[in-house]
Amino acid sequence: MRSGKTLSEIAPDVGVSAQAMSRWENATASFPSERVIPFLKAIGATEADVEKEIAHLTDPSSILAPAREGKWWHEFPDDLEKHVVGDEVMSPWVEPGESVWVHRDRHPRRMEGCLIEFKDGTTKIRLYERGKDGFYFFKRLDTDMSEQVLHSDVAGIHRIAFRGH
Known part of the structure; x- marks a missing residue:
């Protein structure tokens, strides 16, 4: 939503269907780790944002943070x-x-x-x-x-x- 783009607009850049991305948003399917970087780039994240997200996601303490429990990044490899x-x-x-x-x-x-x-x-x-x-x-x-x-x-x-x- 922050990027101003619809799922249908960013889905080709991520390499999946808009329906798959909708399932990720609704937590009815796991967000595949190999799609995180293409997703971030598709919504306009900078290289610095991508590096920061990778560093954050690979920090074991952030993986298990209660605020993120049940989200796609909760299962991100640490x-x-x-x-x-x-x-x-x-x-x-x-x-x-x-x-x-x-x-x-x-x-x-x-x-x-x-x-x-x-x-x-x-x-x-x-x-x-x-x-x-x-x-x-x-x-x-x-x-x-x-x-x-x-x-x-x-x-x-x-x-x-x-x-x-």
Whole structure:
């Protein structure tokens, strides 16, 4: 309401239907964490506002605040880790120097962004495709081919909850 826009006007920017957003408003459906940033941008929030909201939402004491009980942000993950993108293979989805916030306790769904943590301590950001026959398959955006990684080389695959500056 503060933005002066209707749900139908901002829904395309958020990537969902106006009906889905209405369910979030009425607390009949959970507000998916990956839609928070597009939602904030669609209603005209500044980058500083977005950073402030992420910092606030990732603070465990604010997550459990009684005033927010029962709202979409009540279930917001409190253990997000910030990582800075180092290479260009996922451009334009994420650019070098941009930040991603990783949720360590959630495995990505198909074609969802993830941080691959290797047993040697290195990390990569990719889109998760699938695991099959002792391999994981990941999508890079700088090529049409999938990247194949042995299960035994991977320490963890963690879902990216947010991306951007």
